[in-house]
Amino acid sequence: MSMAQVIHEQGPPEVMRWQEWLVPDPDSGEVCIRHTAVGVNFADTYHRAGISHPWTVPPRPCVIGFEAVGRVEGVGSQVSDFKVGDRVAYGLPPLGAYSEVRNYPADNLLHVPDHLDDKQVAALLMKGMTAQYLLHRTYKVQPGDTIVVHAAAGGMGLILCKWAKALGAQIVGTVSTDEKADVAHAAGCDFPVVRSKEDFVSKVREVTDGEGAAVVYEAIGKDTLQQSLDCLRPMGVCAAYGHVSGPPDPVDIIQDLGARGSLFITRPAIMHYLAKRSDLEWAARDLFQAIADGILEANINYEYKLEDAVQAHRAIESGTTHGATVLIP
Numbered sequence: 001m002s003m004a005q006v007i008h009e010q011g012p013p014e015v016m017r018w019q020e021w022l023v024p025d026p027d028s029g030e031v032c033i034r035h036t037a038v039g040v041n042f043a044d045t046y047h048r049a050g051i052s053h054p055w056t057v058p059p060r061p062c063v064i065g066f067e068a069v070g071r072v073e074g075v076g077s078q079v080s081d082f083k084v085g086d087r088v089a090y091g092l093p094p095l096g097a098y099s100e101v102r103n104y105p106a107d108n109l110l111h112v113p114d115h116l117d118d119k120q121v122a123a124l125l126m127k128g129m130t131a132q133y134l135l136h137r138t139y140k141v142q143p144g145d146t147i148v149v150h151a152a153a154g155g156m157g158l159i160l161c162k163w164a165k166a167l168g169a170q171i172v173g174t175v176s177t178d179e180k181a182d183v184a185h186a187a188g189c190d191f192p193v194v195r196s197k198e199d200f201v202s203k204v205r206e207v208t209d210g211e212g213a214a215v216v217y218e219a220i221g222k223d224t225l226q227q228s229l230d231c232l233r234p235m236g237v238c239a240a241y242g243h244v245s246g247p248p249d250p251v252d253i254i255q256d257l258g259a260r261g262s263l264f265i266t267r268p269a270i271m272h273y274l275a276k277r278s279d280l281e282w283a284a285r286d287l288f289q290a291i292a293d294g295i296l297e298a299n300i301n302y303e304y305k306l307e308d309a310v311q312a313h314r315a316i317e318s319g320t321t322h323g324a325t326v327l328i329p
């Protein structure tokens with residue numbers, strides 16, 4: 001028996017209960033992991049609240065949590081790539097990271113390179129692998145491209161800004177406060193725009209001589225999606241990878257995409273992009289290299305005990321945080 005944040009029903013942060021949780025022996029393809037650091041992602045709040053992604057949340061009672069780092073304590077009979085004592089990490093479902101100990105499928109598990117510490121990886125793995133596929137596959141960013149990054153001082157936003165800058169992009173980033181504008185600017189965002197003070201569509205037009213951006217990394221959803229489409233150049237890509245303000249209104253392919261210039265829109269998800277082991281390893285390899293090269297750093301600004309996960313969720317849902325949050329078992 002070990003402890004975990006268990007949800008018996010979906011709802012506000014307080015539905016998470018710190019309680020004993022039975023972990024059986026690992027199945028043949030699983031590894032038993034004792035966590036040392038757990039990453040907090042905005043998607044955890046969706047899973048807890050039942051806002052979207054119902055297919056990823058196990059039947060209640062269950063434990064949520066997308067990513068963690070830890071040590072292997074046991075391996076199933078068919079597992080050959082991992083052994084007891086290995087330092088490992090994951091950033092894909094099945095959910096269950098908000099726990100001291102859990103079983104996890106070896107197929108989705110990664111070894112942690114020696115030069116990275118546990119908290120760094122917990123803060124960066126899932127968000128970093130998401131940034132890798134967004135910047136290299138959803139739209140392949142080229143030197144000189146102008147791109148738009150929403151919530152540019154958030155966990156995803158900072159990683160996208162730093163990595164896109166290293167790829168040679170010019171970045172327009174949106175934020176809610178002057179303080180966050182400074183944080184985004186320090187991370188490589190060329191033109192931070194405080195959304196309540198300045199129109200980001202006009203800013204994009206101004207810095208591209210009217211042409212528009214090659215891609216918008218759209219994480220806000222309901223409040224910004226239509227303006228994001230207005231930012232794009234003809235044949236530009238809207239990568240609507242998140243919706244922190246709520247799911248956006250439906251998009252009309254004729255008026256919203258066709259009339260604005262043959263635009264593309266997609267709702268990318270890490271589970272699809274990294275479903276193949278080769279793609280998971282590609283994303284992790286690029287991410288670990290980017291950290292080693294000094295392009296990315298963890299930006300851990302908030303650290304809570306795992307038993308205080310309720311406070312962590314209240315904080316990220318308030319929209320006032322910047323950078324990454326980790327939980328320590």
Ligand SMILES: NC(=O)c1ccc[n+]([C@@H]2O[C@H](COP(=O)([O-])OP(=O)(O)OC[C@H]3O[C@@H](n4cnc5c(N)ncnc54)[C@H](OP(=O)(O)O)[C@@H]3O)[C@@H](O)[C@H]2O)c1
Pocket residue numbers: 040041042043126127130151152153154155156157174175176177180219220241242243244245246268269270271316317318319320321322323
């Ligand atoms: N599709 C994928 O594969 C994938 C993978 C990872 C993450 N995501 C998504 O990416 C999004 C960002 O995740 P994250 O971990 O970077 O989150 P985060 O660090 O908590 O950042 C979210 C930011 O969004 C902004 N925001 C705007 N309106 C908001 C509202 N109504 N409530 C809360 N925040 C609001 C805030 O920045 P400002 O104050 O500057 O506006 C806030 O700091 C989430 O939707 C997440 O699910 C998707």
